[in-house]
Amino acid sequence: MRLNIARPDAIDVLLSRRSVKTRDMVEPGPSDEEMAVILKAGMRVPDHGKLSPWRFFVYSGTAREALADIISDAFCKESQTLSDAQSAKMQRFAVQAPRLVILASCPSREKPIPDWEQHLSAGASAMSMLIAAHMLGYVGQWLTDWPAYSPRLKAHLGLGDADNIAGFLFFGSAGDQPPERPRPDPDSLVQYYRARADLDD
Numbered sequence: 530m531r532l533n534i535a536r537p538d539a540i541d542v543l544l545s546r547r548s549v550k551t552r553d554m555v556e557p558g559p560s561d562e563e564m565a566v567i568l569k570a571g572m573r574v575p576d577h578g579k580l581s582p583w584r585f586f587v588y589s590g591t592a593r594e595a596l597a598d599i600i601s602d603a604f605c606k607e608s609q610t611l612s613d614a615q616s617a618k619m620q621r622f623a624v625q626a627p628r629l630v631i632l633a634s635c636p637s638r639e640k641p642i643p644d645w646e647q648h649l650s651a652g653a654s655a656m657s658m659l660i661a662a663h664m665l666g667y668v669g670q671w672l673t674d675w676p677a678y679s680p681r682l683k684a685h686l687g688l689g690d691a692d693n694i695a696g697f698l699f700f701g702s703a704g705d706q707p708p709e710r711p712r713p714d715p716d717s718l719v720q721y722y723r724a725r726a727d728l729d730d
Protein backbone atom coordinates (compact mmCIF):
# COMPACT_ATOMS: atom_id res chain seq x y z
CA MET A 530 0.00 0.00 0.00
CA ARG A 531 1.34 3.43 -0.94
CA LEU A 532 2.20 5.82 1.85
CA ASN A 533 1.67 9.60 1.79
CA ILE A 534 -1.99 9.29 0.79
CA ALA A 535 -4.56 10.99 3.04
CA ARG A 536 -7.31 8.69 4.30
CA PRO A 537 -9.87 10.94 5.99
CA ASP A 538 -12.31 8.04 6.46
CA ALA A 539 -9.70 6.18 8.48
CA ILE A 540 -9.31 9.19 10.78
CA ASP A 541 -13.09 9.24 11.30
CA VAL A 542 -12.94 5.59 12.28
CA LEU A 543 -10.05 6.22 14.66
CA LEU A 544 -11.73 9.20 16.31
CA SER A 545 -15.04 7.37 16.72
CA ARG A 546 -13.56 4.29 18.37
CA ARG A 547 -14.68 3.62 21.89
CA SER A 548 -14.99 0.67 24.15
CA VAL A 549 -18.22 -1.11 24.84
CA LYS A 550 -18.57 -2.79 28.21
CA THR A 551 -17.70 -6.44 27.78
CA ARG A 552 -20.80 -7.57 29.63
CA ASP A 553 -22.95 -5.67 27.11
CA MET A 554 -21.42 -7.35 24.06
CA VAL A 555 -23.56 -9.67 21.97
CA GLU A 556 -23.03 -12.07 19.09
CA PRO A 557 -21.66 -12.09 16.52
CA GLY A 558 -18.01 -11.78 17.29
CA PRO A 559 -15.31 -11.67 14.63
CA SER A 560 -15.07 -14.82 12.50
CA ASP A 561 -11.87 -16.87 12.42
CA GLU A 562 -10.79 -14.99 9.28
CA GLU A 563 -11.54 -11.64 10.88
CA MET A 564 -9.72 -12.68 14.05
CA ALA A 565 -6.69 -13.47 11.91
CA VAL A 566 -6.80 -9.89 10.57
CA ILE A 567 -7.16 -8.47 14.08
CA LEU A 568 -4.20 -10.52 15.29
CA LYS A 569 -2.15 -9.46 12.29
CA ALA A 570 -2.86 -5.84 13.22
CA GLY A 571 -1.74 -6.70 16.75
CA MET A 572 1.62 -7.84 15.40
CA ARG A 573 2.15 -4.89 13.06
CA VAL A 574 3.21 -2.49 15.78
CA PRO A 575 6.36 -0.62 16.73
CA ASP A 576 8.75 -3.15 18.29
CA HIS A 577 12.24 -1.91 19.22
CA GLY A 578 14.76 -4.57 18.20
CA LYS A 579 12.28 -6.69 16.22
CA LEU A 580 11.79 -8.93 19.22
CA SER A 581 8.05 -9.73 18.85
CA PRO A 582 7.68 -9.59 22.65
CA TRP A 583 4.00 -10.59 22.69
CA ARG A 584 1.95 -13.78 22.80
CA PHE A 585 -1.72 -14.15 21.88
CA PHE A 586 -4.09 -16.72 23.39
CA VAL A 587 -7.37 -16.74 21.47
CA TYR A 588 -10.59 -18.16 22.94
CA SER A 589 -14.03 -18.79 21.52
CA GLY A 590 -16.85 -21.27 22.00
CA THR A 591 -16.58 -23.71 24.89
CA ALA A 592 -12.86 -22.96 25.32
CA ARG A 593 -14.04 -19.80 27.08
CA GLU A 594 -15.92 -21.94 29.58
CA ALA A 595 -12.83 -24.03 30.29
CA LEU A 596 -10.85 -20.82 30.80
CA ALA A 597 -13.61 -19.50 33.08
CA ASP A 598 -13.19 -22.60 35.26
CA ILE A 599 -9.42 -22.06 35.45
CA ILE A 600 -9.87 -18.40 36.44
CA SER A 601 -12.55 -19.27 38.96
CA ASP A 602 -10.41 -21.98 40.54
CA ALA A 603 -7.39 -19.63 40.68
CA PHE A 604 -9.55 -16.96 42.32
CA CYS A 605 -10.74 -19.38 45.01
CA LYS A 606 -7.16 -20.39 45.79
CA GLU A 607 -5.42 -17.01 45.53
CA SER A 608 -7.84 -14.29 46.53
CA GLN A 609 -7.83 -12.97 50.09
CA THR A 610 -11.25 -11.37 49.73
CA LEU A 611 -13.56 -14.11 48.62
CA SER A 612 -17.14 -12.83 48.40
CA ASP A 613 -19.92 -14.64 46.54
CA ALA A 614 -20.34 -11.64 44.21
CA GLN A 615 -16.63 -11.63 43.31
CA SER A 616 -16.59 -15.40 42.77
CA ALA A 617 -19.59 -15.14 40.44
CA LYS A 618 -17.88 -12.28 38.58
CA MET A 619 -14.75 -14.38 38.05
CA GLN A 620 -16.82 -17.35 36.85
CA ARG A 621 -18.39 -15.06 34.24
CA PHE A 622 -15.22 -13.18 33.33
CA ALA A 623 -14.05 -15.23 30.33
CA VAL A 624 -17.49 -15.93 28.89
CA GLN A 625 -18.83 -12.39 28.72
CA ALA A 626 -18.16 -11.76 25.04
CA PRO A 627 -18.06 -13.86 21.87
CA ARG A 628 -14.28 -13.64 21.47
CA LEU A 629 -11.38 -13.19 23.85
CA VAL A 630 -7.68 -12.69 23.28
CA ILE A 631 -5.33 -12.82 26.24
CA LEU A 632 -2.38 -10.68 25.27
CA ALA A 633 0.86 -11.40 27.11
CA SER A 634 3.85 -9.10 27.17
CA CYS A 635 6.91 -11.32 27.13
CA PRO A 636 10.13 -9.32 27.16
CA SER A 637 12.98 -10.92 25.27
CA ARG A 638 16.56 -11.02 26.54
CA GLU A 639 17.94 -11.46 23.03
CA LYS A 640 18.96 -7.78 22.79
CA PRO A 641 19.53 -5.04 25.37
CA ILE A 642 16.12 -3.44 24.87
CA PRO A 643 14.58 -2.36 28.21
CA ASP A 644 11.58 -4.39 29.38
CA TRP A 645 9.62 -1.14 29.66
CA GLU A 646 9.91 -0.58 25.91
CA GLN A 647 8.83 -4.13 25.20
CA HIS A 648 5.80 -3.72 27.46
CA LEU A 649 4.94 -0.52 25.59
CA SER A 650 5.01 -2.54 22.39
CA ALA A 651 2.46 -4.92 23.92
CA GLY A 652 0.28 -1.90 24.73
CA ALA A 653 0.52 -0.84 21.09
CA SER A 654 -0.47 -4.34 20.08
CA ALA A 655 -3.60 -4.22 22.24
CA MET A 656 -4.57 -0.84 20.83
CA SER A 657 -4.06 -1.97 17.24
CA MET A 658 -6.32 -4.97 17.81
CA LEU A 659 -9.05 -2.73 19.25
CA ILE A 660 -8.81 -0.40 16.26
CA ALA A 661 -8.83 -3.29 13.78
CA ALA A 662 -11.93 -4.78 15.41
CA HIS A 663 -13.65 -1.38 15.24
CA MET A 664 -12.75 -1.06 11.56
CA LEU A 665 -14.23 -4.50 10.89
CA GLY A 666 -17.51 -3.41 12.51
CA TYR A 667 -17.10 -4.99 15.92
CA VAL A 668 -16.60 -3.55 19.38
CA GLY A 669 -13.93 -4.34 21.89
CA GLN A 670 -12.77 -3.70 25.40
CA TRP A 671 -9.41 -4.08 27.10
CA LEU A 672 -9.65 -5.36 30.67
CA THR A 673 -7.16 -6.57 33.20
CA ASP A 674 -9.04 -6.99 36.49
CA TRP A 675 -7.95 -9.62 38.98
CA PRO A 676 -7.17 -12.43 36.48
CA ALA A 677 -4.34 -10.45 34.86
CA TYR A 678 -2.37 -10.79 38.08
CA SER A 679 -3.11 -14.42 38.88
CA PRO A 680 0.06 -16.54 39.20
CA ARG A 681 -2.00 -19.67 38.47
CA LEU A 682 -3.38 -18.26 35.23
CA LYS A 683 0.09 -17.09 34.20
CA ALA A 684 1.44 -20.57 34.90
CA HIS A 685 -1.43 -22.15 32.95
CA LEU A 686 -0.46 -20.01 29.95
CA GLY A 687 3.18 -21.00 30.33
CA LEU A 688 4.28 -17.44 31.11
CA GLY A 689 7.51 -16.77 32.95
CA ASP A 690 8.29 -14.47 35.88
CA ALA A 691 9.24 -11.54 33.62
CA ASP A 692 6.11 -11.93 31.51
CA ASN A 693 2.88 -10.07 32.17
CA ILE A 694 -0.69 -10.44 31.07
CA ALA A 695 -1.09 -7.10 29.28
CA GLY A 696 -4.80 -7.55 29.01
CA PHE A 697 -7.90 -9.45 28.10
CA LEU A 698 -9.16 -8.11 24.78
CA PHE A 699 -12.84 -8.90 24.39
CA PHE A 700 -14.57 -8.63 21.02
CA GLY A 701 -18.20 -8.82 19.98
CA SER A 702 -21.03 -6.70 18.65
CA ALA A 703 -22.71 -3.77 20.35
CA GLY A 704 -26.22 -4.53 21.56
CA ASP A 705 -27.28 -0.90 21.96
CA GLN A 706 -25.62 2.30 20.91
CA PRO A 707 -23.29 2.83 23.87
CA PRO A 708 -23.12 6.23 25.57
CA GLU A 709 -20.02 8.29 24.87
CA ARG A 710 -17.76 8.82 27.82
CA PRO A 711 -16.17 12.15 28.72
CA ARG A 712 -12.91 12.67 26.86
CA PRO A 713 -10.01 14.78 28.07
CA ASP A 714 -9.61 18.38 27.00
CA PRO A 715 -6.50 18.32 24.76
CA ASP A 716 -5.45 21.78 26.00
CA SER A 717 -5.09 20.41 29.53
CA LEU A 718 -2.65 17.73 28.39
CA VAL A 719 -0.66 19.21 25.55
CA GLN A 720 2.12 21.81 25.64
CA TYR A 721 3.03 23.27 22.27
CA TYR A 722 6.46 24.73 21.44
CA ARG A 723 6.44 26.66 18.19
CA ALA A 724 9.25 29.14 18.71
CA ARG A 725 12.32 29.57 20.91
CA ALA A 726 10.42 32.03 23.09
CA ASP A 727 7.92 29.29 24.04
CA LEU A 728 10.68 27.60 26.05
CA ASP A 729 11.45 30.68 28.15
CA ASP A 730 10.20 30.84 31.70
Ligand SMILES: Cc1cc2nc3c(=O)[nH]c(=O)nc-3n(C[C@H](O)[C@H](O)[C@H](O)COP(=O)(O)O)c2cc1C
Nearest residue numbers: 546547548549550670671672673674675695696710
Ligand atom coordinates in the same frame (compact mmCIF):
# COMPACT_ATOMS: atom_id res chain seq x y z
C1 LIG B 1 -4.23 -1.82 30.71
C2 LIG B 1 -5.69 -1.48 30.86
C3 LIG B 1 -6.48 -2.23 31.71
C4 LIG B 1 -7.81 -1.94 31.89
N1 LIG B 1 -8.55 -2.70 32.74
C5 LIG B 1 -9.83 -2.37 32.97
C6 LIG B 1 -10.60 -3.16 33.87
O1 LIG B 1 -10.14 -4.15 34.44
N2 LIG B 1 -11.88 -2.78 34.08
C7 LIG B 1 -12.43 -1.67 33.45
O2 LIG B 1 -13.59 -1.36 33.68
N3 LIG B 1 -11.72 -0.94 32.56
C8 LIG B 1 -10.44 -1.27 32.32
N4 LIG B 1 -9.71 -0.53 31.42
C9 LIG B 1 -10.37 0.60 30.72
C10 LIG B 1 -11.11 0.17 29.46
O3 LIG B 1 -10.34 -0.66 28.65
C11 LIG B 1 -11.45 1.39 28.62
O4 LIG B 1 -10.41 2.31 28.65
C12 LIG B 1 -12.69 2.08 29.02
O5 LIG B 1 -13.69 1.13 29.12
C13 LIG B 1 -13.12 3.18 28.01
O6 LIG B 1 -12.26 3.24 27.00
P1 LIG B 1 -12.41 3.78 25.50
O7 LIG B 1 -11.58 5.00 25.47
O8 LIG B 1 -11.80 2.68 24.72
O9 LIG B 1 -13.84 4.03 25.18
C14 LIG B 1 -8.38 -0.84 31.20
C15 LIG B 1 -7.59 -0.09 30.32
C16 LIG B 1 -6.26 -0.40 30.15
C17 LIG B 1 -5.44 0.42 29.20
